[in-house]
Amino acid sequence: MDKKQSALGSYPAHWGLVTFDTVAELKHGYQFRTTDFTSSGVKVFKITQIRNDGVIDISSCDYIDASRLNDFTKNIIQKGDILMALTGATIGKIARYKENEVVLQNYRVGNFLPLDENVLSKDYFYYFLTSNYTFQQILANQTQSAQQNVGKEDIHKMILFLPPLPEQKAIAELLTSVDDKIDLLQNQIATLEKMAETLFKQWLEVKENNGSISQLIQLQNGYAFKSKDFKESGLNGVIKIKNISGGIIDINRTDFIDETVALGIREDFSIKSGDILIAMTGAEIGKLGIIPKTSKKLWLNQRVGLLKENYKGAKYLAYLQLKSEYGQDYIENAATGSAQPNISGSSIENCGFPILSEEEIKEYSIQIGELYDKVIFNLGQISTLKTIKNNLLPKILNGDVSIEI
Numbered sequence: 481m482d483k484k485q486s487a488l489g490s491y492p493a494h495w496g497l498v499t500f501d502t503v504a505e506l507k508h509g510y511q512f513r514t515t516d517f518t519s520s521g522v523k524v525f526k527i528t529q530i531r532n533d534g535v536i537d538i539s540s541c542d543y544i545d546a547s548r549l550n551d552f553t554k555n556i557i558q559k560g561d562i563l564m565a566l567t568g569a570t571i572g573k574i575a576r577y578k579e580n581e582v583v584l585q586n587y588r589v590g591n592f593l594p595l596d597e598n599v600l601s602k603d604y605f606y607y608f609l610t611s612n613y614t615f616q617q618i619l620a621n622q623t624q625s626a627q628q629n630v631g632k633e634d635i636h637k638m639i640l641f642l643p644p645l646p647e648q649k650a651i652a653e654l655l656t657s658v659d660d661k662i663d664l665l666q667n668q669i670a671t672l673e674k675m676a677e678t679l680f681k682q683w684l685e686v687k688e689n690n691g692s693i694s695q696l697i698q699l700q701n702g703y704a705f706k707s708k709d710f711k712e713s714g715l716n717g718v719i720k721i722k723n724i725s726g727g728i729i730d731i732n733r734t735d736f737i738d739e740t741v742a743l744g745i746r747e748d749f750s751i752k753s754g755d756i757l758i759a760m761t762g763a764e765i766g767k768l769g770i771i772p773k774t775s776k777k778l779w780l781n782q783r784v785g786l787l788k789e790n791y792k793g794a795k796y797l798a799y800l801q802l803k804s805e806y807g808q809d810y811i812e813n814a815a816t817g818s819a820q821p822n823i824s825g826s827s828i829e830n831c832g833f834p835i836l837s838e839e840e841i842k843e844y845s846i847q848i849g850e851l852y853d854k855v856i857f858n859l860g861q862i863s864t865l866k867t868i869k870n871n872l873l874p875k876i877l878n879g880d881v882s883i884e885i
Contacts, residue, residue, distance in 0.1 A: 481879045488613045491641045492879040501636035503600040505593050506564075508632065509585030510555045512544065521546040523583040525557055527565035530589075532725040534610065536563070536575045538583060555584045557591065562606045564590040567629045572618040574609045578663075590635070601645060603652035608640060611873055641877055650883045651876055658869045665858045665865075672858075676851045680800045683844055689832030693801055696794040696833065696841065697787045699825035701760075702780035703749040710735040716742040719751060719771075720781045721759045727803070728859075729757060729769035731776060732867055742779065751778040754856045756787040756799045761822045766811035768803050770852070773860025785825055791838075793845030796852050801833055 482493035491497070500506070512524055523541035531537055544552075557563070561577045567588045577583075585591055592609060594600040608614060621634035643651065705718060714736030723730045751757070755771045761783045771778070780786055789795035801807045810831050815821035836844070875881040 481882055483879045486639065488617070488639055488641075490878050492643070492882075494644070495647075496642035498640050498642050499636065500638050500640055503595055503640065503642065504605060505595060506632050506635050507585075507591045507593055508566075509587050509589045509591070510552060511587035512542075512584075516544050517542040518545050519543065522549050523581065524586050525563070525577075525583045525589055526586045527568055527570060527588055530563060530565045530570055530573045530575045531728075532570060532573065532722065533728055533730050534573055534575050535726060535728070536577060536579075537726050538579065538581065541583065544584065549582070549584075552584050557583050557585050560602065562592040562602070562609060564592065564609070566590045566631075569628075571622060571628045571630060572615050574606070574614075576606055588629075590632075598645065600640075600642065601648040601652055603656060604643070604648035605640075607652060607655050607873060608877070611877055613641070613874075613877060614638065646885045647883060650885045654883060655869060655873065658865055658872075662862050662865050665862050669855050669858050672851045672855050676796070676848050677800060679844075679847060679851075680797070684834050687834035689806070689834060691833050691835035692829060693798040693831045693833045694829040695790065695836065696798040697789050697829070699758075699828045700748060700780070700786040700788050701825050702782040702784040702786070703745055704782045705737065705741075705779075709737050709741050711738060712736065714738060716777045716779060718779050718781050719757065719784060721762055721764050721784055724757060724759050724764060724767050724769045724784070727767075727769055729771055731772060731774055731778060731863060732870070734778070737779065742777065745779060749780045751780055751786065753860070754852070756795050758785045758787065758802065758828065759783070760785050760825075760828070762820060765815055765821050765823060766802070766808055768799060770799075770856060770859060772863045773856050774863065783822075785828060789845075791841050791845055793849030793852075794841055796848045797841070797844060798831075798833075800848070802828070802831060807831055 483490040484493045486497055521543040523538055523543055525538065525541065529536055529538055529541060557577050559577060559580060563575050563577060565571055565573045592605065594602050594605055617638045618630050622628050622630045710718065716737045716739060717731060717734035718737055719729065719731070719734060723734060751771055753771055753773045757769055757771070759765055759767045787795040787798055802811070811823055814827045815823045872881065876883060
């Protein structure tokens with residue numbers, strides 16, 4: 481395939497090269513004040529609703545009073561809208577709103593709208609926005625201040641590869657088919673976790689938390705790697721707090737260490753499929769996730785804890801307790817430090833839990849473990865599909881892979 485060169489790199493010669501403002505518009509949200517927020521009503525979508533893995537989570541939204549909805553009809557996010565974090569730690573993260581629930585767009589959340597879908601397919605535009613081509617442009621245009629920001633004017637000047645419309649639709653259709661499979665697997669995981677939570681409550685909700693989860697697990701702290709140990713690529717990945725978000729552990733976008741460094745680390749710090757990790761410091765403190773089924777070599781970084789079970793499957797009982805409202809409140813109250821909250825391994829082990837007999841622990845653990853075996857398998861499938869998509873997208877955009885129409 482013939483190619484052209486641009487500041488971003490090569491792209492198919494028959495495609496156009498345009499700036500964003502010629503084919504799309506970035507719309508800001510409304511700058512709600514702290515005093516606008518209420519305990520219930522209509523949800524307000526903030527940048528924190530876009531997770532590091534590009535998934536939208538509206539479970540922790542703030543609200544405004546429902547009686548004010550008519551004042552903000554221009555700020556209602558529509559199903560299928562393409563949203564971006566324009567500031568903060570998740571700057572440049574893109575997500576697609578797939579819910580039917582009415583939510584309002586807050587300031588510093590950007591909403592990308594094609595000017596004419598006969599010129600620019602919204603689906604193709606979404607995938608281009610998720611590409612490294614877009615992310616690198618955002619990094620180049622962000623302001624260097626205490627809080628990272630990128631402005632509307634800078635985004636409008638960014639470059640977009642524009643295939644003919646039929647080709648845009650074919651590209652989007654292929655990538656959407658992968659995303660649909662991921663969504664199906666995620667829905668299955670949600671169902672399995674709901675079943676596990678229901679069983680957990682049936683067994684334990686009438687019992688007092690007069691013991692601790694130390695009867696179930698021990699907490700293994702991570703290894704204190706040196707900053708010079710980390711590499712951009714390799715065969716040995718390191719799981720950091722940044723890899724834990726929204727109950728998911730991203731094992732694809734990790735830092736790495738050389739084999740020589742890995743050989744000097746005790747096996748205690750290695751991570752395998754099905755391991756459960758917890759963030760022990762910072763803004764993500766108390767967040768948990770499960771390692772997908774994988775054959776990758778992974779290692780545990782400091783301030784990330786590993787739940788090492790005392791009985792087969794007991795880690796899932798501890799996981800369900802720690803991620804429950806009770807467990808999260810316990811972690812918040814047990815954490816020390818104001819600027820940077822921290823929790824120790826022993827404090828996590830001391831989280832309250834009903835006193836159970838060894839037979840009860842084993843019985844409950846086996847039943848819950850059967851559900852989580854399926855969760856871990858599905859997480860592995862999702863990880864594989866995301867890797868396929870992440871490898872395929874740049875090859876399509878630079879012309880190494882052509883899509884038949």
